[in-house]
């Protein structure tokens with residue numbers, strides 16, 4: 001956990017509220033609210049854009065083709081859905097998979113904020129423009145943001161392409177989008193490993209101080 005503890009978040013209550021939310025027009029066309037995927041008690045959080053067709057039907061984030069690609073890339077660095085949290089900027093599917101609109105992102109903001117408050121992750125991987133702009137707080141394109149890291153709420157943010165962009169193909173700067181995402185997930189893995197090592201060293205030191213005090 002990266003941040004110092006703030007007021008406790010009753011994430012189960014907030015999830016229950018989200019599941020019947022009508023704060024924006026996306027409630028009118030959704031099948032169901034897609035709260036999250038993976039493990040929201042992890043120290044790593046992936047943030048995508050919004051649910052697609054399969055997510056809307058199944059009620060879990062990143063279960064369509066993009067999710068399957070994400071699963072494969074996670075497996076390459078020995079991570080899986082039980083070891084990372086996966087959420088979206090908006091929790092209801094935009095009709096026809098259109099981009100979420102600014103007022104929809106704002107309406108849904110409290111849910112993502114609550115998920116961040118609950119998790120206090122060490123590493124956040126933002127998948128695509130919308131998640132990256134949400135976290136960085138300014139209109140920056142993913143092509144420009146990618147390759148850098150940013151601090152946000154005590155976490156290290158690693159921006160990368162959305163897996164859907166890799167599925168569409170193409171490259172940037174001579175590197176395929178797929179390889180770019182693979183590289184960025186590898187960087188995220190290295191950052192979280194370092195955070196875990198440093199947490200473990202601090203707790204050993206605290207135990208030793210306790211022993212000898």
Ligand code: SF4
Pocket residue numbers: 018021022023024025026027033090091092104107108109
């Ligand atoms: S997208 Fe978010 S704010 Fe809009 S209805 Fe769904 S849960 Fe509520």
